[in-house]
Amino acid sequence: MAKLTYIKAITDGLDVVLGEDPKTLIFGEDVGKNGGVFRTTEGLQDKYGEDRVFDTPLAESGILGLSIGLAATGWRPIPEIQFMGFTFEAVDSIGGQMARNRFRFSGKRAMPITIRTPFGGGTHTAEMHADNLENYFVGTPGLRVVTPSNPYDAKGMIISAVENNDPVLFMENLKLYRSMKDEIPEGKYTVPLDTAKVVKEGTDLTIVAYSAEVNEALKTAEKLEKENISVEVIDLRSLSPIDTDTIFKSVEKTHKVVVVQEAQKMAGVGAQVASEIAEHAIMNLDAPIGRVAAPDSVYPWAQVENDWLPNADDIEEKAREILNY
Amino acid sequence: MAKKTGQTIDFASIKAKMSDPYKKPLQVVDETGKIVNQELFDSFSDEELVDFMKKMVWERALHEQTMNFSRQGRLGFYAPTFGEEASEMGSVSAFTDKDWLFPAYRDLPQLIQHGASVTQGFLWSKGNAVGDDYGDTRAWFPQIIIGAQYVEAAGAALGLKKNGEKDAVAFTYTGDGGTSQGDFYEGINFASSFQAPAVFMVQNNGWAISVPRKTQTAAETLAQKGVASGVPGVQVDGMDVLAVYIATKEAREFAAAGNGPALVETLTYRFGAHSSAGDDPSRYRTKEEEKPWFDADPLIRMRKVLTDKGLWSQEQEDKLVEEYKNDFKASMKEAENTPTQSVVDMLKTTFEEPTPQVKADIARFEAKESK
Numbered sequence: 283m284a285k286l287t288y289i290k291a292i293t294d295g296l297d298v299v300l301g302e303d304p305k306t307l308i309f310g311e312d313v314g315k316n317g318g319v320f321r322t323t324e325g326l327q328d329k330y331g332e333d334r335v336f337d338t339p340l341a342e343s344g345i346l347g348l349s350i351g352l353a354a355t356g357w358r359p360i361p362e363i364q365f366m367g368f369t370f371e372a373v374d375s376i377g378g379q380m381a382r383n384r385f386r387f388s389g390k391r392a393m394p395i396t397i398r399t400p401f402g403g404g405t406h407t408a409e410m411h412a413d414n415l416e417n418y419f420v421g422t423p424g425l426r427v428v429t430p431s432n433p434y435d436a437k438g439m440i441i442s443a444v445e446n447n448d449p450v451l452f453m454e455n456l457k458l459y460r461s462m463k464d465e466i467p468e469g470k471y472t473v474p475l476d477t478a479k480v481v482k483e484g485t486d487l488t489i490v491a492y493s494a495e496v497n498e499a500l501k502t503a504e505k506l507e508k509e510n511i512s513v514e515v516i517d518l519r520s521l522s523p524i525d526t527d528t529i530f531k532s533v534e535k536t537h538k539v540v541v542v543q544e545a546q547k548m549a550g551v552g553a554q555v556a557s558e559i560a561e562h563a564i565m566n567l568d569a570p571i572g573r574v575a576a577p578d579s580v581y582p583w584a585q586v587e588n589d590w591l592p593n594a595d596d597i598e599e600k601a602r603e604i605l606n607y
Numbered sequence: 608m609a610k611k612t613g614q615t616i617d618f619a620s621i622k623a624k625m626s627d628p629y630k631k632p633l634q635v636v637d638e639t640g641k642i643v644n645q646e647l648f649d650s651f652s653d654e655e656l657v658d659f660m661k662k663m664v665w666e667r668a669l670h671e672q673t674m675n676f677s678r679q680g681r682l683g684f685y686a687p688t689f690g691e692e693a694s695e696m697g698s699v700s701a702f703t704d705k706d707w708l709f710p711a712y713r714d715l716p717q718l719i720q721h722g723a724s725v726t727q728g729f730l731w732s733k734g735n736a737v738g739d740d741y742g743d744t745r746a747w748f749p750q751i752i753i754g755a756q757y758v759e760a761a762g763a764a765l766g767l768k769k770n771g772e773k774d775a776v777a778f779t780y781t782g783d784g785g786t787s788q789g790d791f792y793e794g795i796n797f798a799s800s801f802q803a804p805a806v807f808m809v810q811n812n813g814w815a816i817s818v819p820r821k822t823q824t825a826a827e828t829l830a831q832k833g834v835a836s837g838v839p840g841v842q843v844d845g846m847d848v849l850a851v852y853i854a855t856k857e858a859r860e861f862a863a864a865g866n867g868p869a870l871v872e873t874l875t876y877r878f879g880a881h882s883s884a885g886d887d888p889s890r891y892r893t894k895e896e897e898k899p900w901f902d903a904d905p906l907i908r909m910r911k912v913l914t915d916k917g918l919w920s921q922e923q924e925d926k927l928v929e930e931y932k933n934d935f936k937a938s939m940k941e942a943e944n945t946p947t948q949s950v951v952d953m954l955k956t957t958f959e960e961p962t963p964q965v966k967a968d969i970a971r972f973e974a975k976e977s978k
Contacts, residue, residue, distance in 0.1 A: 307769075333769060339800050344758050344793035351762020351777065354707065354747065355770060374790075378752050379759070386748050388740045389956035424957050447959045476962060523962035 286466040289459040291433035292322055292398075295440035296360065298470050300330045303358060306444060308335045310345055310362030319364060320400060320459055342368050346375030349395045350383070358394045360444055366401035366453065367410030373418070380449045381424035392447040396440070402455040402494055403544060403591045406584040412456065413581045414543070417550030419451055420522040427522040428475050429453035431496040433464035435519060438473025446475060453521075455493045462497075478525040480532065484514035487605055488532040489597065490555055491542040492518040495574075499542055501594035502601055511605065521551050529555065530563045538604050540572035542597055547575035569607035572600045626827035632842040632874055635849040638903040640911030647853060657918050659848045660909045662700065663692035664924055666716045667906060668931040669725070673732075676939055677883040682732045686713040690878030693905030694810050696720070697851025698873065701859050702778055702806075707745040707763040709756040709779035713810070714749060717780065721746050725935060729942035736956070737945060753785045757794025757807065764803035764868065776804040776862045784815025786832055787823045796836035798868040805868040806858045807838070810845065812877040813900075817891035830872040838868050845873030846905040876900035949976050 286294060299306050308323055314337040317324030327335040338345050342363055349359040363369050369376065380393040403412045419427050426448060430436040436454070443450040481496060482503055491499040496517045503513035514532050518524065533539050539559060543552040556571045574592045582590040635644045642648045651659075670689045676682045688695060691713070699717035702708070708721045715728045722744030730738030731749060739748040747763075750756040760779035767775045785791055786809055798805040809829050813820050826832060830840035839861070843854040851873055858869035878901065880886035888897075913919030950972040954965050961969060 339793075339796055341789075341793040341797070343790055344761070344797045347755060347758020347790065347794065348762035348765060348797055351707075351709075351759040351764070352766045352769075353762075354759070355763050355766025357766050357769065374752050374755055375758070379755055384959070385953060385956045386736055386739050387956075388736050388952075390740055390742075392959065426958075523964050526963065 283465045283467055285463045286433050286437075287460050287463050288430075288433045288436050288455070289320060289322055291437040291464065291466050292440050292454060293324060293326070294466060295437040296323065296326060297329070298441055299360070299444040300326060300334060302470070303444075305356060306334070306358045306360060307352060308360045308362070309338050309348070311338065311340055311364045313337060313362050318362065322398070322454070323362070342371035343375055346372045346380070346397065349397075350375065350380050350393065353380075353393050353395055354391070358444065360396045360398060363397060363399040365407075365411045366399045366415050367413045369399060369415060376419065376425060376449070376451070377422045381422050384424060384448065393449050394444075394447045395449045396443040396446075396452050397449070398440075398452045398454060400454045400456045400459070402457050403581070403587055404457040404494070406587060407456070409581075409583060412587075414545035414576075416453060416521050417545050417548070420551055420554065422522070424448065425522065426450045426475055426520065427453065428520045429455065429493045430473075430519060431455070431458070431493050431517050432462060433466060435473050435479075437466055438471050439475060439519065441470060442472045442475045445472070450475065453493070457494050473519075476520045476523055476525060478519055478528040479517045480514060480528065481517045482513065482515040484512040484536065486512045486536055486538065487601055488514045488516060488529070488536045488539040489542060489601065490516045490518060490529055490539065492521060492551070493544065495542045495544050495592065498592070498594040499597055502597040505594070505598060506601065513601070518551070518555070524551070524554060524558065526558045526562065529559065530566075533559060533563050534566045537566055537568040538607075539567070540574060540597065540600050540604055542574040542592060543576075544592060545576060546578045547573065548578050550575075569604045572604040574600050626831055629828040629830040629840060629842055632844045633850045633854050634844040634847050635853070636847050636908050636912055638846065638908055640908045640915070642912065648849065651849060653916065653918055656913060656916075659696065659700065659852065660906075660913055660919060661927065662696040662720070663848060663906055663909065664927055665931050666692040666696055668928045669716060669935060672932050672935040674883065676729070681939065681943070682729065682883070683734050684712070685732050685883040686881065687877070687879040687883065688713060688716055690876045690900070690904070691810060691812060691845070693848035693851055694845040694873040694875040697848040698808055698855040698871070700852055701855035702776070703774075704745065705772065705775040706859075707747070707760070707767065707775075707777040709747045709760040709763065709777065710749050711753065711756055711780050711782070711785070712749045712751055713782070714780045718746055718749060725938040726941045726945070729939055730945060733942060735945060735948050737948070753781060754788030754790030754794070757781060757785075757788075758790050758797065760805050760807070761794045761798040761801075761803060764798050764805035764862075765801045768801070768803050774863050776806055776859055778806040778808065778859070780808045780810060782815060783809065783811040783813065783820045783823055783829060784818065785809070786829045792832070792836065795833055795838045795868060795870060799837045802865065802867040804862040804865070806855065806862050807833075807868060807870040808855070809870065809872040810875055811872050812875045814877055814881070814888075814892065816881045816886060819892075828872060830870060833870040838870050840870035840872060842872045842874060845875030846903045846908070848905055848909060876903070951976055
């Protein structure tokens with residue numbers, strides 16, 4: 283066991299899959315000698331060679347199109363899109379191509395591609411570097427969208443993602459990269475790609491969140507705990523599919539729910555969670571479903587970023603509103 | 608600011624000369640049936656010459672029969688190949704079953720020559736994904752998103768190189784319109800950067816639905832588009848099956864030998880409409896424009912050459928066409944007897960392990976579809 287940051291936990295997971303499966307390949311912009319602009323792939327080219335870990339020309343559609351052709355010829359690609367905002371350049375490769383190919387080939391051919399991409403606010407990046415674009419991708423049949431909220435899950439989930447035989451969009455939170463550490467077991471372990479996790483048990487209110495907002499939700503839960511309000515916090519981990527069973531079980535217990543996301547509010551993950559609860563578990567509710575999300579503007583530039591991002595105070599305000607309903 | 612400007616670099620001259628190396632399309636037999644390159648012509652055996660003609664007759668018969676089926680309402684989307692027989696059969700004949708094909712929607716004849724069945728072609732058109740189940744044949748499905756096949760072919764070429772496969776390439780097709788896509792450039796550039804064995808075919812048939820070739824680019828040739836990414840390109844008379852074959856074969860040999868990708872632009876013409884549904888070329892092009900291209904029909908010149916050599920007769924051709932069409936009718940029967948896909952089939956092939964939401968949909972549609 284070693285204490286590792288979120289980013290080093292991912293590096294460790296990539297090391298495991300490269301070591302286990304000689305058909306795995308890591309490629310993208312700056313991932314080779316430079317080890318990635320955040321150093322996520324640091325040391326991997328030295329260890330596994332330039333054939334397995336390599337830089338590409340600067341073109342996102344090319345990177346993901348390359349992944350499809352490599353998968354066709356027997357490889358297991360792990361491309362990196364340097365920032366999630368850049369996936370706009372490659373939407374066809376994801377939604378038009380790799381996610382549909384299992385169907386196109388009647389289930390006979392697989393696209394075992396894991397697209398790693400950093401996202402998330404609060405680090406004052408340039409424009410288009412922090413956007414939460416999951417809302418664009420969760421409605422893509424054939425594509426899994428996952429995002430870990432802590433280093434332990436990050437390593438276990440990257441290994442599961444690479445081993446999965448369908449395309450996985452693996453979202454890595456920029457703010458979490460170096461802000462938290464966990465005890466990480468050495469070698470291989472996996473964390474399932476399709477189950478949410480109850481990260482804190484409680485009986486009065488359920489907060490459903492994912493990625494960095496899980497930490498904000500936990501802050502709120504701790505604060506309310508001092509007033510003897512017991513809050514259950516669920517980390518979705520998988521944004522598509524959504525593990526509704528874990529959510530329904532919690533709502534059955536607490537009867538109140540607040541759904542939190544860092545992304546803008548319109549038609550996304552939080553809306554889907556709320557609608558699943560409304561459709562299947564509304565009789566268990568004692569109050570309306572509360573939602574916390576970013577305003578429906580474009581992702582803000584750095585100076586207003588911290589005012590725009592939903593934080594523990596916003597979650598607390600909404601939680602009290604729902605608790606006092 | 609320098610006092611004298613506009614005299615240091617002669618941009619006008621650079622522009623004027625850019626296309627120079629690409630403007631002599633390779634030709635073996637001209638549109639009148641005259642052999643213009645005897646040495647190249649003599650490199651083909653009689654048997655090979657007849658084989659090329661047979662393939663073109665097959666493709667034209669396939670087109671005609673497909674249009675009939677289409678008019679009878681027995682098919683879905685179909686992109687006519689009429690006029691492009693030399694470009695398609697000449698090029699595909701240069702590849703082997705070790706090569707990976709990434710076709711676009713007008714490339715069904717090459718896909719079939721490469722290993723798919725005619726029945727599968729019909730099933731694809733009818734909207735049954737069984738038509739894309741090629742087994743071990745190294746072929747991708749007919750791409751609809753123009754340009755996507757180029758970046759994917761680059762990936763397959765890199766995959767072949769990493770697999771250490773010798774004498775194997777990835778090859779792909781697009782049209783003149785396709786060369787305007789970002790993916791066109793990304794595809795040739797990625798393949799070139801990795802020196803991967805890819806052959807990029809551009810079938811310049813003059814029209815992207817109603818938009819003429821000259822609107823796509825001010826570049827005089829499409830072959831020269833390779834230059835910026837270090838990919839050698841060549842123009843070839845796309846109505847001359849022998850010229851297309853030679854250029855493609857040599858492009859393949861170049862790529863397979865580890866020299867990186869190559870690009871071949873075939874100058875051809877879409878005799879018919881863009882697709883079998885609704886497009887009317889008379890809205891955007893004139894009979895005057897069409898006439899010389901119809902005269903350049905790839906079958907006319909080859910028919911003359913072979914007839915002159917005593918290797919071909921109209922009677923023989925008519926008999927072949929009838930045989931082919933009977934085969935196509937049998938394939939259509941087979942396609943029509945193939946079970947229709949169900950929504951459950953689709954759901955089951957969305958993920959390897961259906962997600963809970965997909966499982967719920969499967970249950971819903973199993974109940975619905977078993978009624």
